[in-house]
Amino acid sequence: MSLTAAQIVFFETFGFIKFPQLLSDSIDWITDEFTQTFPGRPDIAAHDGTKRTCIVPFIDQRARMNTLLDDPRIEGIGASLLGEDFNYMGSDGNYYTGETGWHRDGYHHKYKHIKIAFYLDKLDGDSGALRVIPGSHRLDDRFGKDLTDKMRKSSELWGIAGGQVPSVTLDVEPGDILVFDHNTFHASFNGGPNRRMFTINLCQRYREEDLQELRDYIAGHARFWINRNYSETMMNTASPRRMVHLEQVMANDGHLAALTAELKKTMSEPSRG
Numbered sequence: 001m002s003l004t005a006a007q008i009v010f011f012e013t014f015g016f017i018k019f020p021q022l023l024s025d026s027i028d029w030i031t032d033e034f035t036q037t038f039p040g041r042p043d044i045a046a047h048d049g050t051k052r053t054c055i056v057p058f059i060d061q062r063a064r065m066n067t068l069l070d071d072p073r074i075e076g077i078g079a080s081l082l083g084e085d086f087n088y089m090g091s092d093g094n095y096y097t098g099e100t101g102w103h104r105d106g107y108h109h110k111y112k113h114i115k116i117a118f119y120l121d122k123l124d125g126d127s128g129a130l131r132v133i134p135g136s137h138r139l140d141d142r143f144g145k146d147l148t149d150k151m152r153k154s155s156e157l158w159g160i161a162g163g164q165v166p167s168v169t170l171d172v173e174p175g176d177i178l179v180f181d182h183n184t185f186h187a188s189f190n191g192g193p194n195r196r197m198f199t200i201n202l203c204q205r206y207r208e209e210d211l212q213e214l215r216d217y218i219a220g221h222a223r224f225w226i227n228r229n230y231s232e233t234m235m236n237t238a239s240p241r242r243m244v245h246l247e248q249v250m251a252n253d254g255h256l257a258a259l260t261a262e263l264k265k266t267m268s269e270p271s272r273g
């Protein structure tokens with residue numbers, strides 16, 4: 001699947017796009033796999049609704065979920081927005097509790113990073129649907145810079161709570177797919193204690209001279225107590241086509257195990273997000 005020129009321009013302009021019911025034919029098995037992945041690792045406690053529970057990398061945990069990366073619709077989104085040789089950067093599976101304040105997932109000037117989000121429950125603005133600020137991914141614009149300084153102070157500067165900041169609310173039904181640029185400001189309000197979602201992160205392939213930047217990004221995953229960026233199954237079952245999206249990270253995650261060992265000395269459990 002390739003995105004249309006209009007879909008690509010929409011994404012470039014606003015920093016997000018929704019694909020209604022794109023995976024409706026697969027959502028039953030995906031939801032079943034999601035449920036079976038939790039609680040998952042012995043070092044991650046079962047979700048009790050008091051705080052977010054997160055597993056990273058997520059689609060790596062079970063063989064069938066690995067294949068989402070090969071799905072022509074997911075691969076097509078990546079290839080259309082990032083180029084055929086895009087990198088899979090990892091994934092997270094979550095039971096969210098409550099709200100997620102306004103934030104960006106990154107501040108990337110050189111390489112485009114995107115998130116593909118699967119929400120497994122019907123959500124609207126009153127039950128935790130994702131909100132985005134259109135255009136906020138454009139770091140070169142004065143608007144984007146202004147938001148960087150001001151978003152954390154919405155009540156002080158604008159006299160409004162986070163939930164009233166002007167934004168687009170992306171209501172979802174299971175089977176819908178949301179995609180947003182990591183630079184896009186996003187948040188969620190009014191969610192319950194068991195909001196289920198997982199994401200797949202992709203980015204453009206890094207050039208040789210910027211590989212240290214890629215390694216620095218990968219280093220951030222040590223807080224999830226992982227020794228490699230991908231699971232053994234993800235790597236061992238990869239077709240040549242999937243391998244195109246794995247090989248640059250596989251060649252640059254050699255520092256992760258030592259960083260993880262170091263962090264385990266100071267953390268009581270893997271990071272929750």
Ligand SMILES: O=C(O)CCC(=O)C(=O)O
Pocket residue numbers: 096099100105115117129130186187188197199
């Ligand atoms: O659904 C949410 O609460 C927000 C998700 C989010 O912040 C993210 O995936 O980066």
